[in-house]
Amino acid sequence: xxxxxxxxxxxxxxxxxxxxxxxxxxxxxxxxxxxxxxxxxxxxxxxxxxxxxxxxxxxxxxxxxxxxxxxxxxxxxxxxxxxxxxxxxxxxxxxxxxxxxxxxxxxxxxxxxxxxxxxxxxxxxxxxxxxxxxxxxxxxxxxxxxxxxxxxxxxxxxxxxxxxxxxxxxxxxxxxxxxxxxxxxxxxxxxxxxxxxxxxxxxxxxxxxxxxxxxxxxxxxxxxxxxxxxxxxxxxxxxxxxxxxxxxxxxxxxxxxxxxxxxxxxxxxxxxxxxxxxxxxxxxxxxxxxxxxx
Amino acid sequence: xxxxxxxxxxxxxxxxxxxxxxxxxxxxxxxxxxxxxxxxxxxxxxxxxxxxxxxxxxxxxxxxxxxxxxxxxxxxxxxxxxxxxxxxxxxxxxxxxxxxxxxxxxxxxxxxxxxxxxxxxxxxxxxxxxxxxxxxxxxxxxxxxxxxxxxxxxxxxxxxxxxxxxxxxxxxxxxxxxxxxxxxxxxxxxxxxxxxxxxxxxxxxxxxxxxxxxxxxxxxxxxxxxxxxxxxxxxxxxxxxxxxxxxxxxxxxxxxxxxxxxxxxxxxxxxxxxxxxxxxxxxxxxxxxxxxxxxxxxxxxxxxxxxxxxxxxxxxxxxxxxxxxxxxxxxxxxxxxxxxxxxxxxxxxxxxxxxxxxxxxxxxxxxxxxxxxxxxxxxxxxxxxxxxxxxxx
Numbered sequence: 001x002x003x004x005x006x007x008x009x010x011x012x013x014x015x016x017x018x019x020x021x022x023x024x025x026x027x028x029x030x031x032x033x034x035x036x037x038x039x040x041x042x043x044x045x046x047x048x049x050x051x052x053x054x055x056x057x058x059x060x061x062x063x064x065x066x067x068x069x070x071x072x073x074x075x076x077x078x079x080x081x082x083x084x085x086x087x088x089x090x091x092x093x094x095x096x097x098x099x100x101x102x103x104x105x106x107x108x109x110x111x112x113x114x115x116x117x118x119x120x121x122x123x124x125x126x127x128x129x130x131x132x133x134x135x136x137x138x139x140x141x142x143x144x145x146x147x148x149x150x151x152x153x154x155x156x157x158x159x160x161x162x163x164x165x166x167x168x169x170x171x172x173x174x175x176x177x178x179x180x181x182x183x184x185x186x187x188x189x190x191x192x193x194x195x196x197x198x199x200x201x202x203x204x205x206x207x208x209x210x211x212x213x214x215x216x217x218x219x220x221x222x223x224x225x226x227x228x229x230x231x232x233x234x235x236x237x238x239x240x241x242x243x244x245x246x247x248x249x250x251x252x253x254x255x256x257x258x259x260x261x262x263x264x265x266x267x268x269x270x271x272x273x274x275x276x277x278x279x280x281x282x283x284x285x286x287x288x289x290x291x292x293x294x
Numbered sequence: 295x296x297x298x299x300x301x302x303x304x305x306x307x308x309x310x311x312x313x314x315x316x317x318x319x320x321x322x323x324x325x326x327x328x329x330x331x332x333x334x335x336x337x338x339x340x341x342x343x344x345x346x347x348x349x350x351x352x353x354x355x356x357x358x359x360x361x362x363x364x365x366x367x368x369x370x371x372x373x374x375x376x377x378x379x380x381x382x383x384x385x386x387x388x389x390x391x392x393x394x395x396x397x398x399x400x401x402x403x404x405x406x407x408x409x410x411x412x413x414x415x416x417x418x419x420x421x422x423x424x425x426x427x428x429x430x431x432x433x434x435x436x437x438x439x440x441x442x443x444x445x446x447x448x449x450x451x452x453x454x455x456x457x458x459x460x461x462x463x464x465x466x467x468x469x470x471x472x473x474x475x476x477x478x479x480x481x482x483x484x485x486x487x488x489x490x491x492x493x494x495x496x497x498x499x500x501x502x503x504x505x506x507x508x509x510x511x512x513x514x515x516x517x518x519x520x521x522x523x524x525x526x527x528x529x530x531x532x533x534x535x536x537x538x539x540x541x542x543x544x545x546x547x548x549x550x551x552x553x554x555x556x557x558x559x560x561x562x563x564x565x566x567x568x569x570x571x572x573x574x575x576x577x578x579x580x581x582x583x584x585x586x587x588x589x590x591x592x593x594x595x596x597x598x599x600x601x602x603x604x605x606x607x608x609x610x611x612x613x614x615x616x617x618x619x620x621x622x623x624x625x626x627x628x629x630x631x632x633x634x635x636x637x638x639x640x641x642x643x644x645x646x647x648x649x650x651x652x653x654x655x656x657x658x659x660x661x662x663x664x665x666x667x668x669x670x671x672x673x674x675x676x677x678x679x680x681x682x683x684x685x686x687x
Contacts, residue, residue, distance in 0.1 A: 185383035188350050191370045192377045193449070194401025203396075207387035 045268075052261035059257035074262035084263065087245035092270060094156050094241065095224040098163030102220055105164070106171030107213060111201060113172065114179035115187075125176070129169045140233050147234050154236040162234060163224035170223070171216045178212035179205070214281040221274055225267070242267055296361035296374075296452040296485055298324040298347060303356035305342055305509075316342040317353070318509040327483045331500035333490055335532070339509035340489045341457055347487060348455050349373050360452060371401065376446035377455040380462065382438045384430035390417070390441050391426040397449045416448035436467045443475070447482065454479070454486040460495065472499060493533055497521065505529050522665055527657040530577050530650055536610060539583070539624035541576045542654050551576065554622070555615025556595035561646045567661040573654035580610065580627040582648035582663075585634075586641045594641040599634055606630055613642065 017025075051059050053070040078084050109128075113121060143162070144153070152158030182205060190200035206213075231241040246267065249260040275282075305317040317339040324330050332340035345351040347358060349370035358365050365373050376397065385393050394413045398404055404412070417423045420440045430438055439459065446454055459475070460468045476499055479486050490496055496503055497517045505512040505520060505528075513525040517533075524530035531537045543553035549565045551558040551574060558576060560568060568574055586594065596616045600623050603610040607630045612623040616639070626642065628634060651661035 183381055183383060185379045185381055186385065188348075188370070189377065189379060189383035190385070190396070190400075191350070192348055192375055192455075193397035193445075194371045195396075196371065199400065204385050204387075208385070210387070 048261050049265050051257060052265045054258060056258050059261065060255075074258045075266075077259060078262050078266065083240075084242075084245055087240045087242045088266070090156065090159075090239055091225065091242040094159045094239065095163060095221060097156075098160045098167070098224050099217055099220050101160060102164045102167045102171050103213060103217060106168050106216070107175050107206075107209075110172045110175035111179050111205065114176045115184065125173070128172050131165060132169050136229050140229060143230065144233050153234060154238050156239045158234060159231065159239050159241065162230050163220075163227065166227065166230075167216075167220035167223055171220060174216050174219075175209070175212055178209055182208050211281045214278040218274055218278055218282065222271060225271060297326045297359075298322075298453065298485060298487070299357075299359040300324075300343075300347075301357040301359075303343065303346060303353045303358065305339070305346060305351060306354045316509050317346065319356075320506075320509075320511050321356075322504060322511070322514065324485060324487070327485055329479050329486045329488065329499065329501045330504060331488045331490060331496045331502070332504045332506060333493065333496040333532070334506035334512075335491060337508065338491075338506040340491075340504075340506045342509075343506070344455055344457055344487055344489050347453070348375055348377055374401075374452045375455055376449045376451040376453075378442045378446050378457065378459045380458040382430075382442040382459075382462075384438055384441055384445075386430055389427050389429055390422060390433075390444075393430065393441060394426075394445045394448050397445065401449070412448055416444045419447065420444040435463055436471070439463060439467075439471060443478070447478065450484075452485065454484050456486065456488045458489055458491070461490075461492070475499065493535055496533065503533070505532060507532075523662055524650065524659055526659055527575060527577065527652040530652070530659070534579055536580050536625045536627075538577045538579050538650070540652070541578075541624075543574055543576060545572055545574055554620055555618035556642075558644070559593055564646065564649075564651060564661050568651065569660075571653055571660070574660070575652040575654045576644065577650035577652055578644045578648065580625045582645060583624075583626045584643040584645060585611070585613075585626055585628060586643060589641045590643060593646070594643045597640055597642045599636050599638045599640065602634055602636055604630060609634065613640070615642075 050068075052074050053072070054065070054068055055071050055073060058065055058068060112118070113125065118124060147153045147158050150158075152161065186204050186208065187197070187200040190204045191197065195203065226243060227241065228243040228247060231244045232247070235241065235244065242263070246260060246263045249256040249263065300320055300322040303317055303320045304315065306313040306315050308314055320339075320343060332343060334340045342351060346353045347360075349365065349368060349372075353366075360373060360375075385396065388396065391410075391413055394416060395409045398409045398412065402409075413426070414423065417426055420443055422437060422440045422444055425433060425437060425441070430441065433441065439462075442459065446456075456475070460471055463471060472495060475488075479499075488495075488499060500517060502515060503517055503520050504514050507528050512532075513520055513529045515523070520529055520533045524533065527540065531540065541553040541556075541558075543551035543558065545560075545565075545568060546552055548568075549560045551560055553576065585597075589596075597613040598616055599611055599613050601612040603612070609628050609630050609632070611626045611628055611634055613626060614621065614623045634640075647664035649661075650659060650663055652658065653660050
């Protein structure tokens with residue numbers, strides 16, 4: 001045994017360090033890497049937030065002013081801007097409604113695909129996914145034509161349908177995998193216990209699937225919330241989403257960096273609120289059900 | 295409480311030519327309060343048969359009565375059963391108390407207080423009274439098992455169905471829970487169907503065994519009956535551990551059996567049972583075979599010890615005949631204190647009164663071992679479908 005472990009040590013070439021030093025070095029290296037990564041991820045957010053707190057004119061100064069007197073000037077401007085508030089409210093309503101609707105359609109569909117023997121099940125799944133196989137830019141013109149014909153152009157309800165079509169395949173695919181991971185004996189136990197099939201689904205399976213449902217809800221929310229292209233083409237005035245409003249700060253001659261940053265920072269807030277609200281379900285959900293105990 | 299009657303139950307999965315017969319024309323009567331074990335290897339159809347009784351699968355053909363009611367058209371919720379699943383199937387988002395009260399809430403009009411009282415009582419009975427507020431994920435395997443049983447007994451159903459309920463437990467806990475389920479069933483006296491592939495559970499728990507293989511009913515009888523009076527080679531090999539040893543042989547001169555590595559002189563009673571069959575299989579249980587240092591009669595033959603497995607009080611010795619053309623070992627149970635070494639040469643001897651004979655082609659038992667008269671009482675009796683060709687010495 002002794003010779004064996006020596007062999008391994010010499011093979012890794014670390015004989016000149018004792019074990020505890022090695023472990024310390026590994027730990028330092030690991031934390032160092034995490035710090036670098038955190039910096040890479042968080043720096044743009046810092047940049048954005050700090051830019052939103054700078055007075056006009058200083059926002060894009062070069063070299064940047066690292067030390068400045070923060071001001072909420074940009075935010076006050078935003079809060080007094082009716083168009084921004086309308087767009088923000090639009091987005092909250094349209095995206096919120098689309099998440100509810102996509103769950104109402106997608107979760108039962110995923111359950112049926114998971115539990116029933118559907119003819120050509122594989123094909124149905126691929127067909128659902130195919131709605132996301134084309135780049136959005138390729139389908140935006142057909143969407144525009146359809147929306148115009150159906151009088152959905154520049155309506156909130158139209159945008160809700162749009163967001164649902166973006167997220168439906170995600171919800172169905174992820175939730176099907178999630179339901180597949182929930183043992184079928186749960187419903188069978190419920191049925192033997194006196195529940196109908198639907199009661200078994202509602203009272204036993206659905207609560208067990210909560211982590212998955214909240215995960216796809218938050219992902220769907222984010223995808224719809226940050227959507228720009230369809231909003232740009234399919235709205236004009238009434239149903240403008242907040243992303244489009246933020247985009248409007250990029251003018252043809254100048255960019256209002258301070259306002260752009262303030263609006264962008266404000267856009268993050270609903271996502272963060274949503275995340276905090278469902279946080280306790282997320283850890284389980286993002287592992288796609290493997291923590292479900294049989 | 296209820297009896298269960300199965301009439302010509304057949305279950306086919308799939309359509310037409312691709313269909314698989316999971317249960318093949320099984321008829322069975324289970325009396326009120328009886329503890330019946332469905333036993334067989336995987337794929338034998340034992341679980342499917344239970345799921346048909348539960349209403350979770352629909353039989354392709356045949357009728358099921360629970361009590362006097364024909365339940366063919368009834369779903370599981372209308373059959374008044376409680377089932378314990380192999381993976382327990384506890385509702386993960388509910389507490390133990392909610393798990394146990396779910397069935398009462400769904401299937402009765404009891405008030406909240408009445409439900410609570412019954413759940414508390416059942417929980418005390420199962421020794422899980424202190425776990426009522428826990429979620430299943432926080433419990434150990436044994437505790438989950440108790441909750442699953444508690445969830446079944448609190449319903450006070452007509453029939454208990456248990457689908458391999460102990461197979462996820464470690465060996466020690468399995469023994470404890472086996473005894474506990476036995477006692478519970480005795481106390482409650484509820485008709486119970488129990489599926490297992492574990493032949494220790496089969497032998498120790500049930501009033502009667504239903505032995506299945508490839509969806510076919512092999513034998514229905516008490517555990518001792520199936521052990522001592524197997525209807526065919528499959529039952530003989532499946533019940534008992536380690537399995538019975540089988541030696542296929544050709545009958546020569548009406549009374550001599552030529553096996554690979556040895557010849558066996560049939561006793562008078564044996565060859566009268568053999569009749570004009572040309573191919574006969576000897577069956578001898580490991581505990582019935584004797585090992586001697588010298589040949590004690592013409593039926594002894596020389597063997598060489600291949601492997602010795604000491605179990606403590608007994609040892610399993612794997613041996614093979616010296617003159618064998620195929621390398622094939624068989625197992626003999628010997629006293630744990632008997633010194634036997636690998637490579638040692640001994641003489642194996644099959645006492646004629648302990649040997650079974652089977653028709654090699656059909657597997658039917660043609661000759662049964664001799665039993666003490668008091669055991670004969672236990673093992674004999676009212677075996678359903680008892681083979682007419684099985685003769686008792």
